Amino acid sequence: MxxxxxxxxxxxxxxxxxxxxxxxxxxxxxxxxxxxxxxxxxxxxxxxxxxxxxxxxxxxxxxxxxxxxxxxxxxxxDHYESERRREIAEVESVPEREKAEVREVFAGMGISPALQTAIADELAKDKVKWVDFMMKYELGLDEPDPxxxxxxxxxxxxxxxxxxxxxxxxxxxxxxxxxxxxxxxxxxxxxxxxxxxxxxxxxxxxxxxxxxxxxxxxxxxxxxxxxxxxxxx
Structure with a gap:
């Protein structure tokens, strides 16, 4: 059927x-x-x-x-903006650590290590979307209505x-x-x-x-x- x-x-x-x-x-x-x-x-x-x-x-x-x-x-x-500024600063100052955190997120989803690295490298090419990803999936914060x-x-x-x-x-x-x-x-x-x-x-x-x-x-x-x-x- x-x-x-x-x-x-x-x-x-x-x-x-x-x-x-x-x-x-x-x-x-x-x-x-x-x-x-x-x-x-x-x-x-x-x-x-x-x-x-x-x-x-x-x-x-x-x-x-x-x-x-x-x-x-x-x-x-105010809390969202404060956390976003911190994420922007970390993406600029410690990008490799932030990539590692991206890989940790996908590791928790069962993604293979090779694909974790590929996704993290691709995401890092666009810093705005990278920060958006970290805000939502690392910190669990959605942008509030202004x-x-x-x-x-x-x-x-x-x-x-x-x-x-x-x-x-x-x-x-x-x-x-x-x-x-x-x-x-x-x-x-x-x-x-x-x-x-x-x-x-x-x-x-x-x-x-x-x-x-x-x-x-x-x-x-x-x-x-x-x-x-x-x-x-």
Whole structure:
């Protein structure tokens, strides 16, 4: 039996930088303002106070999270450039040692010694591609997107805002905080479940158990905040 005419398609879920940033922003955006609103609901008598404090937290939290994403992106880019400069210097100053490292890479792939030498000599003719090879296969570093830091900051910050507005929305419609908290719990826990489901799918985890895990963490945080506020209030 032959495989002529049969086309094999492999399906894999790939978690991109964009998806990772959305997950970071949304997970904190859903959980932190939800816990804050729940805590305030146990201590104040007006939903407007919860909304005011919640919006202030969302603004501060989105800026802090966005700044964290920006710094992480810049650190990744700076690290890559630093390592690339070092590789360029080594290719110029100790080319034979760098060729030996190329041969070591191909030796690990099972390539014969004669072919290792031939490939290393051929690669050494183009120093740019030589450095590219060393960056990827010796150091395991891929060149980052030059706009990665800015994109990451915006994506994380906006995702945090979007996620944070969900648990606050019932407080805009219901004046009594205890009643608003009930609706907030229902809406937010559903969103946490859906978010956890898709997050687990993207990361290759069991989606249903991942969804319950994310929902449980959010509920636990809100319950702890509410209980502390009631205790000290």
């Amino acid at each position: 032959t495989d002529i005419g049969y086309i094999h398609h492999e399906e894999h879920m790939r978690s991109s930088d964009l998806i990772s940033d959305i997950v970071i922003g949304m997970s904190d955006g859903l959980t932190v303002p939800f816990a804050l609103a729940a805590g305030l609901s146990g201590a104040v008598a007006s939903s407007s106070l919860v909304v005011t404090a919640g919006i202030a937290e969302i603004v501060a939290g989105s800026i802090a999270m966005g700044l964290g994403g920006y710094l992480a992106g810049r650190t990744e880019a 706009n990665r830091a800015t994109k990451s900051a915006l994506t994380i910050g906006l995702s945090y805002v979007f996620g944070g507005l969900i648990p606050l929305s019932p407080y805009l419609l219901v004046s009594h905080p205890h009643e608003a908290l009930l609706y907030s719990c229902i809406v937010t826990l559903i969103c946490l479940f859906v978010f956890g489901y898709f997050k687990s799918q993207v990361t290759g985890q069991p989606p249903v158990s991942g969804a319950f895990k994310v929902m449980f963490i959010g509920a636990l945080a809100a319950s702890a905040a509410f209980g502390v506020a009631r205790l000290f209030g």
